[in-house]
Amino acid sequence: MQRADPQDFARVLSSMCTIPHPEARAAAQRFLATNPGDPGTYETVAALEEEAIEMLGRIAGLSDAAGYVASGGTEANIQAVRIARNRARNRDGSTDPNVVVPESAHFSFTKAADVLGVELRRAPLTDYRTDVDAMAELTDEQTVLVVAVAGTTEYGRVDPIPEIAALAKAHDALCHVDAAWGGFVLPFTDYDWNFEHAPIDTMTIDPHKMGQAVVPAGGLLARSSELLDPLAIDTPYLESTGQVTLTGTRSGAGVASAVAAMEALWPDGYRTAARTAQDNAEWLTAALTERGYDVVSPVLPLVAADIPRATIEKLRDHNWRVSKTGAGELRIVMMPHVTREILRSFLDDLDRLD
Amino acid sequence: MQRADPQDFARVLSSMCTIPHPEARAAAQRFLATNPGDPGTYETVAALEEEAIEMLGRIAGLSDAAGYVASGGTEANIQAVRIARNRARNRDGSTDPNVVVPESAHFSFTKAADVLGVELRRAPLTDYRTDVDAMAELTDEQTVLVVAVAGTTEYGRVDPIPEIAALAKAHDALCHVDAAWGGFVLPFTDYDWNFEHAPIDTMTIDPHKMGQAVVPAGGLLARSSELLDPLAIDTPYLESTGQVTLTGTRSGAGVASAVAAMEALWPDGYRTAARTAQDNAEWLTAALTERGYDVVSPVLPLVAADIPRATIEKLRDHNWRVSKTGAGELRIVMMPHVTREILRSFLDDLDRLD
Structure with a gap:
């Protein structure tokens, strides 16, 4: 079995842990x-x-x-x-x-x-x-x-x-x-x-x-x-x-x-990280809304969007680590490792697969 | 405060953890x-x-x-x-x-x-x-x-x-x-x-x-x-x-x-480690017995010896990490990091302090 590199977080959107400082x-x-x-x-x-x-x-x-x-x-x-x-x-x-x-x-x-x-x-x-x-x-x-x-x-x-x-x-x-x-x-x-x-x-x-x-x-x-x-x-x-x-x-x-x-990191580094994560959450929300998906408005840096179950499975098959809410929405946690570049790459795959 | 190096196990006789492989x-x-x-x-x-x-x-x-x-x-x-x-x-x-x-x-x-x-x-x-x-x-x-x-x-x-x-x-x-x-x-x-x-x-x-x-x-x-x-x-x-x-x-x-x-390490490395630890336990038991201390005969590599409480405190003041049984005996766990050389150094201090 080919195993994922445990230090590669490039497709991990589901975790509440991240790359350590x-x-x-x-x-x-x-x-x-x-x-x-x-x-x-x-x-x-x-x-x-x-x-x-x-x-x-x-x-x-x-x-x-x-x-x-x-x-x-x-x-x-x-x-x-x-x-x-x-x-x-x-x-x-x-x-x-x-x-x-x-x-x-x-x-x-x-x-x-x-x-x-x-x-x-x-x-x-x-x-x-x-x-x-x-x-x-x-x-x-x-x-x-x-x-x-x-x-x-x-x-x-x-x-x-x-x-x-x-x-x-x-x-x-x-x-x-x-x-x-x-x-x-x-x-x-x-x-x-x-x-x-x-x-x-x-x-x-x-x-x-x-x-x-x-x-x-x-x-x-x-x-x-x-x-x-x-x-x-x-x-x-x-x-x-x-x-x-x-x-x-x-x-x-x-x-x-x-x-x-x-x-x-306390306080300045955390402040910067929080602001970047929130910006990314709002940017992703806008991008998903523009594509016609329903998104639960993010008040902290976590985005839940109504993406079809079959598409979520395809994303997973493409090695995106994503998870679902109890209601079935795709859930993306804006941890510090989740950069704008990664989100763009995710949207590319979403556009291709949905 | 001068803090002990967390990687220095040279005086740690009380732990059941050890230097990792x-x-x-x-x-x-x-x-x-x-x-x-x-x-x-x-x-x-x-x-x-x-x-x-x-x-x-x-x-x-x-x-x-x-x-x-x-x-x-x-x-x-x-x-x-x-x-x-x-x-x-x-x-x-x-x-x-x-x-x-x-x-x-x-x-x-x-x-x-x-x-x-x-x-x-x-x-x-x-x-x-x-x-x-x-x-x-x-x-x-x-x-x-x-x-x-x-x-x-x-x-x-x-x-x-x-x-x-x-x-x-x-x-x-x-x-x-x-x-x-x-x-x-x-x-x-x-x-x-x-x-x-x-x-x-x-x-x-x-x-x-x-x-x-x-x-x-x-x-x-x-x-x-x-x-x-x-x-x-x-x-x-x-x-x-x-x-x-x-x-x-x-x-x-x-x-x-x-x-x-x-x-x-399984099985040969563990076998060697177990044998070395047991040899050290028996060697230390003999050395302590010779000095007149009562020692609970070790069946696995762990030695408990009746050493005066005041002496245990002095050893501790000399940075030996030692602990006691409920009955008050000094307890030494023969973990892989506890070498014969360390035990000799411990006995030198014991002889000096008791």
Whole structure:
């Protein structure tokens, strides 16, 4: 079998990961044999992880941030649910917890519900964003967590986060924001999405997506370290106090590359990348609309267009890595590696194949 | 702060990770931007993961192996518990499951119990191995999983695995073997530990430990793919069927390096490494015994010695990365980077400081 070069991203339009920044790659290579899950042994990477969390906090409007560098958004989302479940259990013996999420929430919340044994309640959307009234109807005194998405996986939309946080507070539930993909773009928009904008408790924000770190480098932020306490497990034979992470061994390469990428790019490099991606999203939207395709108007750099299923299959046969929304639209994520030149080449193939 | 070079392992005696094989490092560097959690986009690494599982199966006596490359032993152990819990729930609505583990089980089982809401029952040991009679007393009809350890974290001991597997079968429970560290050493011993030796269902076996891959590359093996079915979560917007992993994004670097390490080292390279490590363990045991320290006789390459706590602190102040057993013994793991020369230097410091 002829295998694609793993470093060739020229036809990858479906991924939320991208070509790492050169400094991120170099840092990762130095730390390939380190494990931040064993901070007593690997002190250098443990110190770097503190820097990573401080920098992520700065991006997300949080001084004195708590949290850790996770394997990705799935781990961070599962942990946010676990924090809320354990907090409620420890406080009042809650045994029948539910979590209220938008219909647009990533499938990792389905996984979290199975893993953690919580009920998942899905609130419908209006124009691709959570309907807060509908969400309120689903929220009750067994609700331990209410989730908002800042940059949905399918359409790049941002939920009304202050209203959702207020709803959570009114029910004494925690509020989690999933900004796994959006977190490195939103600082350059007018949206209310971060810890300064609303009383949110935890956030997923992934350096290995728009942050241009290597895989795996996800991020879980918490407003205070007390929020992480209900996760702590004793760690005999490690020279450290309890472990709050879901995984045990973790990637030092991911941690080091996250710090290197953020040092190189925050804020100017990320601002430029966000602007370029947004320009490309709007350019592609115009080009597709001109050709007669329906396009969901992009508010963040992610384009969903109604292209026939058969054409999507042909594009795939021509090695375009593309994916579909649940509604069947072609979905193109404007990651930093997706240049105007690549989009032109994609349109050429689309014109030829449709 | 002067930080230790993350590539300097000359004083790391406490880790179960090690310097990666050069081929493993090179492969990891090529795959730093890939995500086997999105196999429709990253087909090359998805194909490599199939090879990794096939090779791990060969090492563990299993043809037609199912499983995946996890972040490490913690994820693999949690998933083994999740398989057993979900299987029992789907089959007979079990809502009060318990898991029986040896006292020597890794702390990841404590984490699994919290995360998954199962009761953990710990069987006492006799001479550092599980007492199977005691384990049998803890096992009942709510037991969904019985765990054995093949190479304990503290003393490198191997449980009586065929007896434990028979106990599990007698209760219609699954049997899991944690060979996270031992799995690349045990093929060169006379122990019964693998899928051919006993009717075990799942196994943890980590390429990033004695397998000499980069971090993170753990391994979960299952006797059949049906065992993984109760984990599947639907994955809209990924061009793949359900996802059975605990994490979502995973490390392509870990997958590629695992394949590269196993191709380079199985079986002869691992045999040599295991023999050298065992020779070093016996040499160090003799040297420590001669000095009057009590040493727990090593059956796999891991030495635990009764060295005064104050001396351990002094060694640590001299930058030796050492850790302690629950009983307070100094614990030295004979990873491939721990050479005879390093051990001589360690003994020199010990003689000077104690």
